[in-house]
Amino acid sequence: MPRIVGLLDKRIVVVTGKGGVGKTTVSLALGLAAARAGKRVIVCEVSSQENAARIFDRPPIGFNEVELRKNLWAISIDPDHSMREYLELQLPVKAMSDLLYKSRVFNYLAAATPGLREMVTIGKIWELALETRKKKRATPYDVVIVDAPATGHGVGFLQTPRTFAEIARVGPMSKQAARIDATLTDPNETGVAIVALPEEMPVNESAKLERDLIDDVGICVDAVYMNAVFPERFSKQEIKQIEAARGGADGSAEVALSAAVDQSRRAAAHREQLDRLRELVQTPVSELPYAFSPKLGPAQIQELSEAFDG
Amino acid sequence: MAESVWEMLDGKRICICAGSGGVGKTTTSAAIAAGMAARGKKVAVLTIDPAKRLADSLGLAELGNTESQVDPALFEAAGVDCGDGELWAMMLDAKATFDETVRKHAADDESRERILNNRIYQQISNALAGSQEYMAMEKLYEIYEEGRYDLLVLDTPPSRNALDFLEAPRRLLQFIEGRSMQLFIKPTGFGMKVLGRGTGVMFSVLKRITGLDLIEDLSEFFSAFSGMVGGFKERAEKVNELLAQDESTFLVVCGPADEPIAEAVFFHDKLEESGLPFGGVIVNKVHTEGRVQESEAQVAKELRACLDDQLAAKVAENLDDYRALAERDARNIVELSAKMSGVNVIQVPYLAEDVHDLEGLMEINGHLFADADEAVAVAG
Numbered sequence: 224m225p226r227i228v229g230l231l232d233k234r235i236v237v238v239t240g241k242g243g244v245g246k247t248t249v250s251l252a253l254g255l256a257a258a259r260a261g262k263r264v265i266v267c268e269v270s271s272q273e274n275a276a277r278i279f280d281r282p283p284i285g286f287n288e289v290e291l292r293k294n295l296w297a298i299s300i301d302p303d304h305s306m307r308e309y310l311e312l313q314l315p316v317k318a319m320s321d322l323l324y325k326s327r328v329f330n331y332l333a334a335a336t337p338g339l340r341e342m343v344t345i346g347k348i349w350e351l352a353l354e355t356r357k358k359k360r361a362t363p364y365d366v367v368i369v370d371a372p373a374t375g376h377g378v379g380f381l382q383t384p385r386t387f388a389e390i391a392r393v394g395p396m397s398k399q400a401a402r403i404d405a406t407l408t409d410p411n412e413t414g415v416a417i418v419a420l421p422e423e424m425p426v427n428e429s430a431k432l433e434r435d436l437i438d439d440v441g442i443c444v445d446a447v448y449m450n451a452v453f454p455e456r457f458s459k460q461e462i463k464q465i466e467a468a469r470g471g472a473d474g475s476a477e478v479a480l481s482a483a484v485d486q487s488r489r490a491a492a493h494r495e496q497l498d499r500l501r502e503l504v505q506t507p508v509s510e511l512p513y514a515f516s517p518k519l520g521p522a523q524i525q526e527l528s529e530a531f532d533g
Numbered sequence: 534m535a536e537s538v539w540e541m542l543d544g545k546r547i548c549i550c551a552g553s554g555g556v557g558k559t560t561t562s563a564a565i566a567a568g569m570a571a572r573g574k575k576v577a578v579l580t581i582d583p584a585k586r587l588a589d590s591l592g593l594a595e596l597g598n599t600e601s602q603v604d605p606a607l608f609e610a611a612g613v614d615c616g617d618g619e620l621w622a623m624m625l626d627a628k629a630t631f632d633e634t635v636r637k638h639a640a641d642d643e644s645r646e647r648i649l650n651n652r653i654y655q656q657i658s659n660a661l662a663g664s665q666e667y668m669a670m671e672k673l674y675e676i677y678e679e680g681r682y683d684l685l686v687l688d689t690p691p692s693r694n695a696l697d698f699l700e701a702p703r704r705l706l707q708f709i710e711g712r713s714m715q716l717f718i719k720p721t722g723f724g725m726k727v728l729g730r731g732t733g734v735m736f737s738v739l740k741r742i743t744g745l746d747l748i749e750d751l752s753e754f755f756s757a758f759s760g761m762v763g764g765f766k767e768r769a770e771k772v773n774e775l776l777a778q779d780e781s782t783f784l785v786v787c788g789p790a791d792e793p794i795a796e797a798v799f800f801h802d803k804l805e806e807s808g809l810p811f812g813g814v815i816v817n818k819v820h821t822e823g824r825v826q827e828s829e830a831q832v833a834k835e836l837r838a839c840l841d842d843q844l845a846a847k848v849a850e851n852l853d854d855y856r857a858l859a860e861r862d863a864r865n866i867v868e869l870s871a872k873m874s875g876v877n878v879i880q881v882p883y884l885a886e887d888v889h890d891l892e893g894l895m896e897i898n899g900h901l902f903a904d905a906d907e908a909v910a911v912a913g
Binding site: 242390461482516518 | 553554555556559652653656750751788791792793822823824825826827831832835836838839840841844847848849851852854855857858860861885886887889
């Protein structure tokens with residue numbers, strides 16, 4: 224049974240992993256499980272890909288807090304809107320923040336400052352997680368789940384606040400970045416879940432990601448989810464019978480029998496990768512079942528979320 | 534009509550494998566490079582993140598920022614006669630390449646040291662979005678210019694979406710150039726006049742938000758870099774020309790599910806728009822098993838003839854799952870072909886095991902180079 228105890232008791236849950244492992248699916252399923260348990264949850268997408276909107280078959284969500292299901296909210300956080308909101312919160316006079324936001328020079332500076340775009344994005348996540356929101360008339364959330372960007376550049380995203388605090392050194396942004404870094408690295412405030420796939424490279428990369436998160440960022444990892452694991456449908460004895468029957472079969476029966484053999488081979492390969500992952504990481508590994516459905520929709524998220532109910 | 538990779542790369546000297554993460558781009562790049570080497574070409578594959586076990590099995594455990602050759606004996610052991618073909622590989626190190634570029638092109642020793650020691654430079658050479666992509670291009674151009682290979686295969690950096698790769702170098706250049714910034718960070722000079730009175734206010738607001746040090750570091754960075762901007766721009770333009778020429782081709786690698794397919798179509802359109810040569814699509818991990826015409830009931834009946842009822846039902850149920858995926862993939866590939874009329878689409882089935890040696894790459898090549906081999910066999 225996947226481990227969830229504790230994870231959803233944190234204020235911020237970062238779901239991370241390499242591209243294509245199912246971070247969005249796992250984030251939404253975790254969100255749904257938490258919402259079912261009575262928590263007010265928001266899932267933050269930061270890639271502007273509107274995956275959550277597509278899965279729930281609705282128009283793009285954008286920089287808005289939108290309720291997908293009871294207590295399950297979603298937002299798509301992009302740097303431009305985050306920057307604008309940040310300026311509005313920082314500068315008491317709206318005319319001034321407007322002036323700044325619209326100025327060409329400011330936009331150059333924003334583009335030129337390493338990590339500033341990522342920084343304001345993380346700043347928005349942090350704002351969502353505050354017990355007293357900075358945004359006017361905004362309701363706080365119990366849990367903020369972050370569907371993190373693919374770990375192409377290592378742990379870059381989570382390191383942003385610290386890097387930024389170091390670059391800027393002084394000033395309000397630096398101070399705030401340091402505060403956000405403190406939240407992200409506090410195991411009582413922030414939980415991290417790594418999503419992996421039962422294939423060689425994703426397993427290696429997940430192990431490396433765990434090490435980097437722990438050693439470089441100083442964040443502890445709460446859960447590792449091996450996603451899309453093939454169930455063991457056939458026993459060894461059954462596979463023997465299937466293999467034997469295959470000899471004499473033809474047509475669709477042969478196709479069906481070889482699909483069964485293929486399934487059992489893959490299930491075995493997945494077990495092997497699961498064992499490897501368990502050996503390579505220090506965090507307990509839970510498995511999530513492969514969804515044999517051709518289309519990913521609310522029903523599949525619902526099904527997956529039940530794996531988190533414990 | 535699906536051509537083989539051999540035909541797609543006929544007369545090409547640069548092959549860029551593009552696609553979003555998690556679609557097997559690195560393995561495909563390695564397979565293409567190995568396949569072309571096996572057919573007598575001298576090939577180098579440039580990768581960002583080599584699969585460790587694959588690299589190990591190719592004897593490339595110490596892969597660095599220069600090319601190493603895969604031992605020809607490994608090809609022989611796999612039963613492949615390369616003729617004059619050679620396979621070389623290198624791992625792109627963005628930071629090392631950036632440093633090299635600075636060393637090579639800095640105006641003098643002093644500005645070189647100023648750049649290398651600048652904190653903003655240290656951040657961007659490492660972490661700024663776009664630096665990996667830019668440096669991949671830089672390295673590609675450098676090796677191309679040296680002219681030692683028949684073909685270069687570039688495995689593009691992992692990114693959220695395939696487009697990042699095309700746009701990142703431009704963003705990085707824009708940053709390095711920072712023309713308006715230079716005006717701005719000397720608020721008493723020419724910039725002040727151009728930008729008007731509002732600038733003074735803005736500068737003080739910015740200082741309040743970001744802190745003064747940041748602006749000073751940026752100012753230092755731009756002044757140290759200013760002598761190199763021209764060189765960077767010039768090379769970026771040359772790289773753009775290189776990518777747009779007939780000897781280059783982009784292959785889009787994707788998976789068979791709805792989203793990757795949609796993204797491949799999007800990327801294809803974007804390449805055409807940018808005037809870049811598009812060579813074809815390679816769809817990886819296609820579910821090919823379980824394609825049957827008969828109804829569920831018919832299959833179940835046939836299975837009951839050779840298995841006990843309970844097991845027959847289980848096998849039939851498993852087939853349903855397989856069939857659903859196979860049908861979706863087939864449907865998506867038809868749609869893909871329709872949306873990119875006249876484009877080559879090569880399918881690689883979802884292999885039961887991971888590829889981690891030359892034999893595995895050759896197995897993939899059985900699909901990537903399928904038609905070419907038949908043609909050779911017929912000709913022979």
